[in-house]
Amino acid sequence: MVMTALTDQADYKTVSFSQTTITELMIPSYSNFGGKIHGGILLSLMDKVAYVCAAKHAGNYCVTASIDTVDFLQPVEVGDLVSLMASVNYVGKTSLVVGIRVISENIKNSSVKHTNTSYFTMVAKDEHNKPAQVPGLVLEHREHVRRFIEARRRKEIKQSYMKEVEQIKMPDNYEHCIEMLHGERCIVAG
Numbered sequence: 001m002v003m004t005a006l007t008d009q010a011d012y013k014t015v016s017f018s019q020t021t022i023t024e025l026m027i028p029s030y031s032n033f034g035g036k037i038h039g040g041i042l043l044s045l046m047d048k049v050a051y052v053c054a055a056k057h058a059g060n061y062c063v064t065a066s067i068d069t070v071d072f073l074q075p076v077e078v079g080d081l082v083s084l085m086a087s088v089n090y091v092g093k094t095s096l097v098v099g100i101r102v103i104s105e106n107i108k109n110s111s112v113k114h115t116n117t118s119y120f121t122m123v124a125k126d127e128h129n130k131p132a133q134v135p136g137l138v139l140e141h142r143e144h145v146r147r148f149i150e151a152r153r154r155k156e157i158k159q160s161y162m163k164e165v166e167q168i169k170m171p172d173n174y175e176h177c178i179e180m181l182h183g184e185r186c187i188v189a190g
């Protein structure tokens, strides 16, 4: 365990302190017209477990600042038991990243499938609704070290991606814009 930089260990909490699991039965009202569970139901559960985990670590109310890409790898069926396992992966000054692994279990045959993994950035708020400092993180296992470094790398990549996105601008020349649409499945009607 790397404890060298810790000046006041009271300001640090372990990863395990805030690890949270929520299990929920997928009832028929959660399903879409195809009989599978709505993606929005899973997103809502993910937001809930991220909040519990983040607020426990922060010792404060938290808000969701951003959500990393969510890819639904496999459909979830009505009657499945969905478990969402949340863990603080990374802490900044007032923000922290909660990693969430979602699995779905078929009760009858006990088969378990991994439906998705995502990362929620949560920001702690003080009583004046201003970002509040969060405790540091005690990394208890090698896995925690790996997750912390990966989260920091994702943050760096996202920051440089956001800078690139800010550069995206439509060319001033409208005729050039129309040319750029060549081969696309759209019709300029106006």
Ligand SMILES: CC(C)(COP(=O)(O)OP(=O)(O)OC[C@H]1O[C@@H](n2cnc3c(N)ncnc32)[C@H](O)[C@@H]1OP(=O)(O)O)[C@@H](O)C(=O)NCCC(=O)NCCS
Residues within 6 Å of the ligand: 063, 064, 065, 066, 091, 092, 093, 094, 095, 096, 121, 123, 131
């Ligand atoms: C997210 C929010 C707290 C940021 O507030 P802000 O005044 O811009 O705060 P700052 O710029 O000082 O950033 C505070 C922290 O949030 C992080 N942050 C802000 N926006 C972020 C984003 N889009 N993605 C990831 N992290 C973000 C910053 O990196 C910073 O982290 P750090 O202190 O660990 O370095 C604010 O925009 C907010 O309250 N948004 C609404 C959140 C909400 O209502 N969520 C529910 C949606 S329904």
